[in-house]
Amino acid sequence: MKLYGVTGWKNAGKTGLMVRLVSEFRGRGVRVSTLKHAHHSFDVDHEGKDSRRHRDAGAHQVLLSSGKRWALMTELDGPEPPLEALLDQMAPVDLILVEGWKRDRHPKVEAWRAETGRPLIAPDDPTIRAVAAKGQPGIDDRPVLDLDDTAAIADFIAGEVGL
Known part of the structure; x- marks a missing residue:
């Protein structure tokens, strides 16, 4: 399976880009799965539902x-x-897109928006292979792609992973 990440600071546009990339790759006939990192506790079941009751009772899985x-x-x-x-738990597909995990060593595109006021991560991280930006990021050692040009970003990723 091919693996590629989307990283960036909060409110940089990571999730929107991920959603658009999934749609773009699916439209190209690529089987794609995603992993999303959460920095907090989360639930996928709800209070009072049977599955939640099993979990609350102490079930490991x-x-x-x-x-x-x-x-x-x-x-x-x-x-x-x-x-x-976590990747070992994933069913085989053509491409796994990973949102977050900015410190891991897989190749990534950094989503960046000038209005967040946050600096680029890319200058200190060689695993970031391109910046998908809204605004001028001021980096010249990596490709800068328009954050809204999903097809161009997908083309870049596809070229990187050999799809």
Whole structure:
């Protein structure tokens, strides 16, 4: 499986870019999956639902299944697993897009918006292969792509991973 990341600071446009990239690659016939990093606790089931009751009772894993989808929830007793361990859980596809994990060593595009007032991550991170920007990022050692030009960003990623 090919792996490519989208990283950047909060409100830089990472999630919007990820959603557009998934649609773009699917339109090209590429089977794509995603991993999203969350810096906080999150829930995919709701209070009072049977799956939540199983989890609240102490189940280590709860697998919820229907005719449309299934989801496996695993409670962690220790530290957050590394990206590689999570990738091992993914079904084979053509491309996995990863949102977040800015400190991991996989290749990435940095989403950057001038209005956030945050500096670029790219100058200190060689795994960032291009910047998808809204505004002038002031970097000249990597390609700068328009954050809104999803096709061009997808072309760049496809070229990088050999799709």
